[in-house]
Amino acid sequence: MATFSTNEFKGGLKVMVDGDPCSIIENEFVKPGKGQAFNRVKLRNLKTGRVIERTFKSGETLEGADVIDTEMQYLYNDGEQWHFMVPESFEQYAADADVVGDAKKWLKEQDVCTVTLYNGAPISVTPPNFVELTIVETDPGVRGDTSGGGGKPATLDTGAVVRVPLFVQTGEVIKVDTRTGEYVSRVK
C-alpha cells in the first residue's frame, strides 16, 4: 500500500492510524513563525465511527488504508448476517451485526446502500440518506389533527421506531431521514 505524507493529507484520504483504517476529515497546517511545523488532522476511525484529532510533524507519513466505498444492494438477513450484492458484478458480501451497526434498522431489502470494504471485507454500512418504510404499528391518532405537534411513536417494518405526526396511521408508507432518524413526510 502506498504511504502518504502530511502534505498529501486531504479530506476523504484513507490512512492507517494505530492499526485501524481512518478517513481524513480535515487537515490543518500549524506552524509557529519560528518553530516546528505540524499538521493537526481530524480523522474518523472507520471501524468505530469515532472522530479523533491527531497531530503529526509536517513531513511524517502514514500508510494508506485499503478501503473502498461500494454501492451495494441489501439482499436479506439470514438471522446472523446481513447479505449485500454489487449490482454490476453480482458479487456478494456478508456482514456481521457489529459491522452493520445502527444501519440495520433502516435496511430494507432491495435498497441500495454504501458498504465500506477494508482489505476486501465489510467494516461499515451506511444506509441511504432517505428511506421509505411502512408503519406496522402506531396508536390511532386523533381524527382531524393535522398539525403534527407532539406526535407519537410508530414502529416501522424494519423494527425502527420514529416519532410521527398524529394523523399518520398504521399501514402507511413514510419517508425518514436516516441521518437524524426523523420523519420527513408521508409517501403517497
Next chain:
Amino acid sequence: MMAEWRPSCSLAALKKRAALLAEIRRFFAARGVLEVETPLLCQAGVTDPNLRSFTTLLHRPGAAEGERLYLQTSPEFAMKRLLAAGSGSIYQICKAFRNEESGRYHNPEFTLLEWYRVGFDLVQLIDEIDELLREICAEDLRLEASERRSYRELFCEHIGADPLSASFKKLAECSKLQGLPEAEALCGDDRPLWLDLLFSHLVQPRLGRGRITFVYDFPACLPSLARKKPDDPLVVERVEIFLEGLELGNGFHELADAVDQEERFDRDLAVRRASGLPVPPKDQRFLAALGSGLPDCSGIALGLDRLLMILMRAEAIDDVLAFPTARA
C-alpha cells in the same frame, strides 16, 4: 473547465489592504522612520532549520552554469546591514517566501512589515507596536487594553508545567490531560519541540481574544535572533504578538554580537546537516556588518495578510489575497 482567473478575495479586501498600507506609511512618516527596499533574491539562504527557502538559478549573460540564489524568508539580514551602515531607524513592506508552508493561515508568498528602531529596547518597541496595531484596528475591532505576559507565566497557566524546568515526563502527563496523548512519541526529549507543540496547540489559540497579547521573555532554547537577557540566562529578549488566536509577529532586542551570531548559524547548519536538509552558505556580508557594529536596536516583523484576515474576519488567508499561490 474554464481556468479560474478571478481573484480569491473580495474588492473590499483589496481596498482594506490599500488602506492598511497607506496607514502604515503615514504612521512611520510621522515618526521619521525611513522606508527602504532590499533584495528579494539573495546570495545566502536562511539557516533556521524550521524554514525552507525557495531557490533559483541566476544565469549571467552567456554563462553556462547558473549561480544559486535564494528568495528571502525575511528581509532581516539586509536591513541589519543598512542599520550597521548608519541608516537610522528603518521599515520595509515586502514579500517574503517560505517553502513548504501552506494552509489556512499560510501562503508560501506573503507580505511582511518589518521595522527596526535604533536605540529602542524591547519595551519601547512593544509600546510602538501596540500604538500601530491599535490605530490600524480602531475602525474594525473594539480592543481592550493590551496584555503583556511572560512566556513562562502563560505556559504554566495553560499547560500546568514550567517550560524551562519541567521534566519530559511531566510535560507528557500534562499533554495527556489536555487531549494530546501523541505528544510524547512526537517530541521525545527535544525540549524546543515540546514547547513549540504545546504552545502552538494549547496556549496560542487562547491568546489575543479581544485584545493584543504580547508574549515576552522566551526560553533560551528558542532564541532565534534575540539577545540573551542580561540578568536572566534562562530567557531571551524576544516578543511574539497574538491577536484573536493568530500569531502576528516576532520581535527581538537584536543580537549584535557577530561571534554569537555565527555560532547560532553553525548550530543551525549542524542541525540541517544531521537532518539531511539543504545547507546554505552563511551570510558573510551580514556577519561582516555585525562585526563592524550594529547599533543597539530592536526590530519586529508583522504578517500583514494575517492582520487583514483579522480586520476582515476572514476564515482563511486566501480570502485576503488577490491570487494565492494555487491560482497565481
